[in-house]
Amino acid sequence: MAISLAITLQQIELLRSSLLEWGKIHFRSFPWRLTDNPYHILIAEILLHRTQVRQMIPVYENFLRCYPELSALANAGKEELQNSLYSLGLHWRIDLLHETAQILQHRFAGKIPRDKQSLLTLPGVSQYIAAAVRCFAWNEPEVLLDTNTVRITGRLLGWEVKDSSRRSARFRQALETLLDREHPRDFNYALLDLAHLFCLKRQPPLCGECPLKIWCNYPREGEKPDEHSQ
Ligand code: SF4
Incomplete structure (x- = not known):
């Protein structure tokens, strides 16, 4: 089920293609990713x-x-x-x-x-x-909810992230809306890689280089302090 997010469908399409392009360059190659x-x-x-x-x-x-x-x-x-x-x-x-x-x-x-x-x-x-x-x-259009994907989703949409967000219907619906249904495998790999390479948990995220930065609601340096619980 889709929910209405504070970004337009056109912006979502641009976000997907930016993430997919970034994902091609930053793909982390593990043995289980090289097989179907x-x-x-x-x-x-x-x-x-x-x-x-x-x-x-x-x-x-x-x-x-x-x-x-x-x-x-x-x-x-x-x-x-x-x-x-x-x-x-x-x-x-x-x-x-x-x-x-x-x-x-x-x-x-x-x-x-x-x-x-x-x-x-x-x-x-x-x-x-x-x-x-x-x-x-x-390559089924599935969303993956774990601490990494909900961290990106929460930061992107300006939502508070808690431990329970992995089980939250609201986060699931947001990811359902963002998911690229034509390229779900590449979309999910890119999201997981972004979480591990740029949208970090224990260090400040590397927003300056992030393909999602123009749509992201995470406070930038000099803006309000990080109130997001992780
Ligand atoms: S702009 Fe920063 S906070 Fe937002 S998704 Fe990218 S790395 Fe994460």
């Missing part, structure tokens, strides 16, 4: 949950070396899985990955389901992970 294999993307999103991206690269690569396909993961015994995943430091995700592989193999005929409701029945698959898999594997 839904199994690889699902594994990446599960492993990335609450984990630093840089730490995950070797873990992800080693994991896929051991289990390049869903059938390999599903056919691994639990003991084997415990041994290989424990050495990768994935202690709490062992049971979850084992159970997920069994469900996919037996209930979904060894395929990653494309529809959101089916994805949400898998253990450990949150709204965010289901949306990310659909968007990055199939």
